């Protein structure tokens with residue numbers, strides 16, 4: 001799904017996806033990509049594609065694909081929806097870590113729908129509502145209410161940031177609800193979640209490699225975070241199936257040449273994906289560059305907002 005950002009708020013246009021997928025509800029079939037049945041004619045927009053920006057273009061989109069890009073005006077096909085610039089026409093962003101925005105809180109049942117509309121207006125077309133560690137009744141209530149608005153950014157699954165995290169690295173969360181791996185609670189989470197839990201942030205020292213293997217078998221991608229893990233513990237977790245790190249460098253001890261810790265293990269493993277809060281505050285530029293330079297197969301997942 002492409003989206004026009006900065007101007008021409010998609011919420012203000014009469015665009016409706018052909019297929020509404022507000023949440024995924026245990027459907028084993030892969031989600032169907034909604035296609036716009038009406039051609040869309042964008043006039044005088046800046047088109048971002050292939051790493052380049054083409055300014056003041058006229059763009060025609062039909063059946064979900066760009067069919068025409070022209071520096072000069074083009075004719076609108078019959079029945080086309082016309083959207084005027086200025087604005088940037090770009091691929092939609094996918095946000096894998098979002099707790100809320102502008103007062104909307106994923107932990108508050110009912111907030112994910114308005115949040116999905118707000119995210120789409122910012123250019124995010126798909127996201128993982130991210131629940132945080134909380135007492136089980138509150139956590140399960142949040143997991144049961146992560147449905148978006150069919151007109152908003154699509155819920156692609158859920159990110160569970162906890163609760164198997166280290167109380168020594170709570171970040172912005174109260175650590176009371178952090179706990180050791182609890183299979184019964186995990187099963188309750190899986191059973192209650194209204195969309196599949198796609199991603200889970202765990203502290204390596206809260207799980208054994210066998211338990212990591214068990215969780216991976218349930219189809220969840222595991223991400224190391226809020227952790228005091230030693231280099232050996234973090235490396236063992238990567239070997240056991242953790243493939244990602246949550247907000248690399250933050251909520252984990254810094255790199256020390258005698259105690260390299262989770263950061264050292266990440267820098268030593270170029271195949272691991274690393275989420276990075278690249279807002280100029282959470283991580284300085286040099287460690288961000290070093291992290292990028294050490295990726296040999298793993299990706300950097302940018303996260304503009306903390307939380």
Ligand SMILES: [Zn+2]
Nearest residue numbers: 161171251307
């Ligand atoms: Zn966090």
